[in-house]
Amino acid sequence: MSWEIVMGLEVHAELLTKTKIFCGCRASFGGEPNTHVCPVCSGMPGALPKLNRAVVDCALRLGLALGCDITRHCKFDRKNYFYPDLPKAYQVSQLYAPICRNGKLGDIRLYQIHMEEDAGKLLHTAHGTRMDFNRCGVPLLEIVTQPDFRSTEQVLAYLEQLRETLVYLDICDGKMQEGSLRCDVNLSVRRPGEDFGTRTETKNLNSFKAIGRAIAYEAQRQIALLESGQTVTQETRRWDDNKEQSYSMRSKENAQDYRYFPEPDLLPMHIDEAWLARVQASLPELAAAKRARLAQEFGLSEYGAKLLTEHKELAGLFEDIARQSGQPKEAANLIIGEIMRLMNSTNTLPEDVRLDAGKAALLIALVVDSSISRAAFKQTVGAMFTHGVDPQAYIDENGLRMVNDNSAVEQAVAKALAENPNAVADYNAGLEKAFGFLMGQVMRQLGRAGNPEVVRKVLVAQLTIAEKPA
Ligand code: ADP
Ligand code: ZN
Ligand code: MG
Numbered sequence: 001m002s003w004e005i006v007m008g009l010e011v012h013a014e015l016l017t018k019t020k021i022f023c024g025c026r027a028s029f030g031g032e033p034n035t036h037v038c039p040v041c042s043g044m045p046g047a048l049p050k051l052n053r054a055v056v057d058c059a060l061r062l063g064l065a066l067g068c069d070i071t072r073h074c075k076f077d078r079k080n081y082f083y084p085d086l087p088k089a090y091q092v093s094q095l096y097a098p099i100c101r102n103g104k105l106g107d108i109r110l111y112q113i114h115m116e117e118d119a120g121k122l123l124h125t126a127h128g129t130r131m132d133f134n135r136c137g138v139p140l141l142e143i144v145t146q147p148d149f150r151s152t153e154q155v156l157a158y159l160e161q162l163r164e165t166l167v168y169l170d171i172c173d174g175k176m177q178e179g180s181l182r183c184d185v186n187l188s189v190r191r192p193g194e195d196f197g198t199r200t201e202t203k204n205l206n207s208f209k210a211i212g213r214a215i216a217y218e219a220q221r222q223i224a225l226l227e228s229g230q231t232v233t234q235e236t237r238r239w240d241d242n243k244e245q246s247y248s249m250r251s252k253e254n255a256q257d258y259r260y261f262p263e264p265d266l267l268p269m270h271i272d273e274a275w276l277a278r279v280q281a282s283l284p285e286l287a288a289a290k291r292a293r294l295a296q297e298f299g300l301s302e303y304g305a306k307l308l309t310e311h312k313e314l315a316g317l318f319e320d321i322a323r324q325s326g327q328p329k330e331a332a333n334l335i336i337g338e339i340m341r342l343m344n345s346t347n348t349l350p351e352d353v354r355l356d357a358g359k360a361a362l363l364i365a366l367v368v369d370s371s372i373s374r375a376a377f378k379q380t381v382g383a384m385f386t387h388g389v390d391p392q393a394y395i396d397e398n399g400l401r402m403v404n405d406n407s408a409v410e411q412a413v414a415k416a417l418a419e420n421p422n423a424v425a426d427y428n429a430g431l432e433k434a435f436g437f438l439m440g441q442v443m444r445q446l447g448r449a450g451n452p453e454v455v456r457k458v459l460v461a462q463l464t465i466a467e468k469p470a
Contacts (some may be wrong), residue, residue, distance in 0.1 A: 003189045003226075005219045006196055007155060008111075008147035011162060012140050013172040014118065014180040015058045020137035021117050022049030022092065022266075027139065029178055033123075033132035041117075041137035043087035049265055051076075055139040056269065058171040059099045059115050060279040062141060065169060065286060066110060068103030072271050076115075076263040084131055085120040092117050093142075095260045097268075105165070108158050109146040116140050141171075147186065147196065152215045156208055159183060164287045168312050176207055185215060188232070189222045197222070198232040202246050204239045214239045217246060290315055298328035307336050311350035314339070320357035325364040334360060338381045346386070354388060363391040376400035376448045402451040409446070409458045416441040417462060427463060435459070 020027045023040035039047035063070055075097045080090040098114035118138040123130040143162065149155050163181055166172035173180050188199035202218055205211045217239075222232050237246040285293070287309050294315065295305040309315045314335055322331040343353065363384070367377040372395060380400065383389045395401055403409060416438055417424055423441075426434035438459060443450045 003223050004192045006147050006188050007149035008186045009145045010184040011143045012182045013166055015139040015171055017054040017139055021052050021055050021139035031134050036134040042133050061169045063100035064280055066103040066105055068100035071097050071099050074099045075268040076266045077260050078263050080259045085122050092263050108148045111144040111146050113143050152212050168286050187218050198234050200235050200237050202237045202239050210241045298322050304332050313350040321360045325361035327364050330364045342385045359391050372400050373402055400448050403449045404451055409454050412442045412445040413458045413462050
């Protein structure tokens with residue numbers, strides 16, 4: 001009989017607020033160790049926290065976007081545990097009244113979303129363990145699902161959709177490699193139709209690949225235990241991506257182990273109608289809606305619309321160019337074909353792409369009316385992408401405007417025919433390759449300014465005249 005895998009996810013998203021959740025220290029990633037710290041976030045006795053409203057805004061943005069119930073009177077709680085990355089020896093989190101409950105992302109039901117502070121980082125060196133408190137107090141949203149996942153594909157699709165939503169909402173940069181998005185996988189196995197089995201939680205998953213491997217590993221491990229008559233122990237496991245296996249970190253702690261109690265240094269907050277309405281009105285169009293609208297409005301394929309909306313910056317650029325040029329197909333090809341290729345080869349992030357939509361639209365007009373060739377178009381896009389050149393000026397300086405006037409082309413064709421009698425003879429004898437060769441000879445004379453369409457027509461015409469019976 002087969003086994004069914006049951007999973008629920010706990011995702012931590014680091015928020016893009018300028019400052020930390022309870023103090024004015026910078027919340028940005030990195031920095032010299034212990035330079036973004038103050039008495040509040042380093043846990044000095046007597047220092048008092050002050051809630052950053054921007055964190056609540058982020059939580060409300062996500063909660064409203066995912067259709068959650070918002071807890072109007074919401075509170076913070078202390079989760080007590082001792083570990084060197086947590087100088088206060090407790091984490092301010094939410095247990096009894098989390099800000100969001102329920103809601104859905106795709107088919108997956110959310111259990112809750114709550115606000116909490118991040119812990120610091122431990123650096124294990126040859127000389128011992130060092131502590132960096134820059135990350136202490138960086139605001140996090142923890143997004144907890146119901147145990148609704150049954151396959152790795154479902155997990156990865158959800159994470160991709162969640163990442164996209166967070167990025168579109170401008171509340172998290174979604175970078176898994178920098179730890180801005182971290183995922184813990186709760187997993188159990190059961191025979192179909194039976195009750196849920198005992199679960200484990202696997203942590204330290206830093207990429208989609210690691211998540212896929214960790215799920216396969218843990219499912220196999222649990223199935224092997226159960227099939228040999230043993231039981232699964234409820235525990236927290238740590239994934240080691242180099243060894244491609246996980247090991248037990250600690251037996252599963254429960255709420256009592258953490259001695260949760262209401263945070264006495266922070267007042268409960270009241271989220272009123274006006275606050276909610278303000279956040280609701282500021283919500284941007286999300287990826288799925290944008291995808292559907294662009295596909296419909298500009299006649300894009302589903303695949304094209306998906307590629308274009310993977311990064312909201314590129315989606316915006318596409319829409320601007322498509323509108324200004326009136327050529328959505330060309331605009332889509334420009335972004336998907338040229339810009340994405342250039343981004344790959346130069347390691348450029350979507351937010352760093354500087355391409356003027358108006359100038360790109362103008363360039364499209366030039367290739368569409370055959371003022372420049374496709375090759376010249378590509379070359380100019382490259383120069384715009386890397387050096388920000390003005391397309392008109394660049395085309396003129398580099399002589400890229402196509403020679404569309406027939407007399408220049410006719411001269412070049414006549415010259416090529418006169419210089420290559422053997423190729424002409426081959427062509428007349430039915431050798432197709434000879435035509436390509438002659439095309440090449442003419443294009444070489446004209447350079448990038450040659451319009452292949454015009455050259456082809458003139459060449460056919462002159463070859464037909466030249467073809468006299470011997
Ligand atoms: P805890 O408070 O002990 O962390 P939660 O009830 O918050 O437990 O659940 C944590 C996560 O584990 C949630 O994402 C939930 O969907 C998932 N989960 C709960 N039970 C199971 C199970 N039997 N198998 C797989 N996942 C589960
Ligand atoms: Zn601080
Ligand atoms: Mg939990």
